Amino acid sequence: MSFTQDHASRMDGVKLAVFVGLLWVAAGAAEIYARFSPQFASGHAWYIGHLLDSHKPNAVFGDSQVGGSSYLQDTDFFGIAGQQPQEFERVVRFVFAHRKPGNVIVMASPQWFGAYHADRQQVLVDSAFPPAWLPLRIASGIYRSGLKAAIVSDVLTGTSTLGHHLRIVAANAAELSPPDRAEVLRLSRLWEQALASSGKGYNFPWADFPAEYRGVLTLSRVFEQNPVPGFETGEAAHAYLRALQFLKDHGARLCLVRTPVTRRFLTYSKIIPGENYTAFDRYIRAISNDIDAPFFDQNGISLSFDDDIFVNQDHLSYDGHAAYWPLVREKCFRT
Structure with missing residues (x-):
């Protein structure tokens, strides 16, 4: 090899090293930005980061009724609004791909198979x-798809946060049927305004919202979360069962829990036309027996589920969560 060729070869190596180095620097900068930018402080981007940061064997899985804030020591909560059973299965497999699960509580509630999905x-x-x-x-x-827009937004506006609002639609309580859409939106906005003006955030008591509005919004949610006909044999049910079996096969000490709702919610769920809540109760108890995992609903928890510990018809307030989850853990894993 001539001196010229040898020199050219070395230069090519240097260029490659510089290029690779720049890629690593860019990737590192993007990772740091993704970790600390307020653009990724909520929603599914935050959720993926939450999964990556978790290293605990004990976990609680579900949707927004579980939430992502831990109310139990040494336990991570992996709830996020609107999660579907197929997503739950992927989350479980990701979280416990390389570590053994410990005490695991899984939401066993009818909205997994609700019509609103x-x-x-x-x-x-x-x-x-x-x-x-x-x-x-x-x-x-999720991060890559939002990275460019996030950077532009941060440059233009400095800092920002992504708001998170519960999805609420309403129904006509007197007729037990879906209502006019305009009424749905009106009552939803009134609840959001009451929440914001209370100064209590998600400790705003549902009991402080007018009773007639609570009735309409509760019935709305009951219709939305009513399991679809034939849910027991659908893909969502298969995914849910696969996730539970994965946990059992990997050594989890598993407990199924139907997350609490208001008493009015429970009443309406028994009387709406075409209700499948009763079928869900039979279904989840059969699964509990099949996989040898205990199942509890709010009737098995020693707590008064009055409207003042809820923030809306089917979500506990922060204080409600703090009171509820220690009781659930004791019920699930007492020895």
Whole structure:
């Protein structure tokens, strides 16, 4: 090899090293930005980061009725609004891909199979999760898809936060049937305004909202969360059962819990036309027996489920969560 060729070869090597180095620097900068930018402080981007930061064997899984804030020591909560059973299965497999689960509580509530999921696009698809060999936020499709827009927004506005609002629609309580859409939106806005003006955040007591409005909004949610006909044999049910079996096969000490709702919610769920809540109760108790995991609903928890410990018809307030979950853990895992 001539001196010229040798020199050219070395230069090519230097260029490659510089290029790779720049890629690593860019990737590192993007990862730091993704970790600390307020653009990723909520929603599914935050949720993926939450999964990556978790290293505890004890966990609680579910949707917004569980939430992502832990109310139990040494336990991570992995709830997020609108989660579907297929997403739950992917989350479980991701969280416990390389570690053994310990005490695991799984939401066993009818909204897993509710009608309101019918037109809801899944967010936690396979590409949303970083590969096992690269556990970084920027390896998640959710982060990458929002990175450019987030950077532009941060540059233009400085700092921002993403608001999170519970999805509420209303119904006509007198007729036990879906209401006029305008009424749905009106009552939803009134609840949001009451929540904001209370100064209590998610400790705003549902009992402080006018009773007639509570009735309409509660009936609305009951219709939305009513399990669809044939839910027992649908893909959502198969995914839910696969996730439970995965946990059992990997050594989890498993407990199924139907998260609490207001008494009015329970009353309406028994009388709406075409109700499938009764079928769900039979279904989940059969699963509990089949996989040898205890199941509890709020009737088995020594707590008064009055409207003042809820923030709306089917979500506990922060104080309600703090009172509820220690009782659930004791019930589930007492020896």
